[in-house]
Amino acid sequence: xxxxxxxxxxxxxxxxxxxxxxxxxxxxxxxxxxxxxxxxxxxxxxxxxxxxxxxxxxxxxxxxxxxxxxxxxxxxxxxxxxxxxxxxxxxxxxxxxxxxxxxxxxxxx
Amino acid sequence: xxxxxxxxxxxxxxxxxxxxxxxxxxxxxxxxxxxxxxxxxxxxxxxxxxxxxxxxxxxxxxxxxxxxxxxxxxxxxxxxxxxxxxxxxxxxxxxxxxxxxxxxxxxxxxxx
Numbered sequence: 001x002x003x004x005x006x007x008x009x010x011x012x013x014x015x016x017x018x019x020x021x022x023x024x025x026x027x028x029x030x031x032x033x034x035x036x037x038x039x040x041x042x043x044x045x046x047x048x049x050x051x052x053x054x055x056x057x058x059x060x061x062x063x064x065x066x067x068x069x070x071x072x073x074x075x076x077x078x079x080x081x082x083x084x085x086x087x088x089x090x091x092x093x094x095x096x097x098x099x100x101x102x103x104x105x106x107x108x109x
Numbered sequence: 110x111x112x113x114x115x116x117x118x119x120x121x122x123x124x125x126x127x128x129x130x131x132x133x134x135x136x137x138x139x140x141x142x143x144x145x146x147x148x149x150x151x152x153x154x155x156x157x158x159x160x161x162x163x164x165x166x167x168x169x170x171x172x173x174x175x176x177x178x179x180x181x182x183x184x185x186x187x188x189x190x191x192x193x194x195x196x197x198x199x200x201x202x203x204x205x206x207x208x209x210x211x212x213x214x215x216x217x218x219x220x221x
Contacts, residue, residue, distance in 0.1 A: 001168075031207055043199060043212040050207075086152065088210075095206065096167055097142065099152040 002027040002091050006100035013077055014108050021072040021103045023087035030090040032063050034072050037084040037102070046072070046085075077107045111136045115200050115213035122190055123221055130185045130216050132200030140203045141183040142167070142210075143175065145196040152199065158183055159206055190220040 003026040013019055023032070031050040035043050047054050047061040049070065054061055058078075063070040074081055084102040091098060113134045122128055134141065142157035144167075154167030158177040172194055174186040183202075187194060200213040 033210060035210075035212075041197070041215050043201075043215075045209045045211060048209040088152070090207070095157075095165075097154050097157070097210075098168070099144075099154075101149070101151040 002029070002089065002098050004087065004089055004098050004100040006085075006087060006103050008103060009101070010104045010106075012106045012108065015077055015079060017077050017107075018073070018075045019077060019105065021074070021085050021105075023070045023072070023100055025068050025070075025089050025098075027068075028092040029065070030092050030095070032065075032070050032090075033088045034061055034070070035086045035088065036081075037086065039083055043086075074105075077105075079107045079109050081105060082107045111211075113200055113202050113211055113213035115198075115216050117216060118214065119217050121219045121221065124191055125189050128187050128190060128218075130187075130198060130200075130218070132183045132185065132213060133181050134183075134202040134211075135181065136202065136204070136211070137180065138202035138211075139180070139205045140208070141177065142201050143173070143183070143185050144199045144201065145169065145194075146199065146215075147196050155185070155198075190218075192220050194218065195220050 005024045034046040049063045051065045058075045060073045086102045088099045143155040144152045153169045156175040158164045198216045201210045
C-alpha cells in the first residue's frame with residue numbers, strides 16, 4: 001500500500017526559530033492535509049493542500065503532487081506550536097485516508 | 110458552534126461487553142470517518158461514510174461496525190471488544206469527500 005513518511009520524527013527548537021517539516025508519499029493521491037495535534041490531544045486541521053502553496057499567518061505549506069511530497073513551514077516558532085504534526089493523504093485508487101507517523105515538535109521558551 | 114462531538118471521552122470496559130461510541134456533527138457534512146491512534150503507529154482509518162447509508166472499510170476495520178442512518182450521526186460499535194482494541198479513537202467529518210477534515214476531541218478506550 002501507499003507509504004507516507006514524515007521527517008524529521010522529532011525536532012527541538014528555541015522559540016523564534018524557523019522549521020521545515022516534510023511529508024513524502026509513494027503513490028498517487030487525491031489530496032493531502034496537514035494537522036497539528038496539541039499536547040491535549042486535539043487534532044486541528046492546518047491545511048488542505050492537494051497541490052500548490054498556501055499560507056496562514058506564520059504557517060505555510062507547499063505540495064508538489066507530481067514529485068510526491070509536501071512541506072510545512074513554521075516561522076518564528078512559539079511554545080504553542082509544540083505538539084505533533086501529521087500529514088494525511090487520500091489514496092487515489094480506493095479513497096482511503098492514510099496518515100504519516102508524525103513529527104513531534106518541541107519549542108523551548 | 111460548528112463541531113464534531115464524541116461521547117464518551119473516557120471508557121473502561123471488559124472483554125466481550127458490547128459498546129458504542131457516538132459521533133455527531135452539526136455542520137451538515139456528508140463525509141464522516143473513524144480512526145484509532147496508537148503509539149508508534151499514528152492514526153489509522155477504521156471506517157468511513159460518504160453519505161447516509163453508504164459506509165466503507167478503512168485500513169483496520171476488523172472488530173468494528175458502523176452505521177449511518179442519519180447524516181449527522183456515525184456511531185462506532187464494538188460488538189465484542191478485546192484488549193487489542195484499547196486505543197484513542199477519533200471521529201472526523203468533512204463537507205464532502207475532497208474537503209478539509211474536522212476532528213472530534215477523541216475517546217480513550219481501555220478494554221481489560
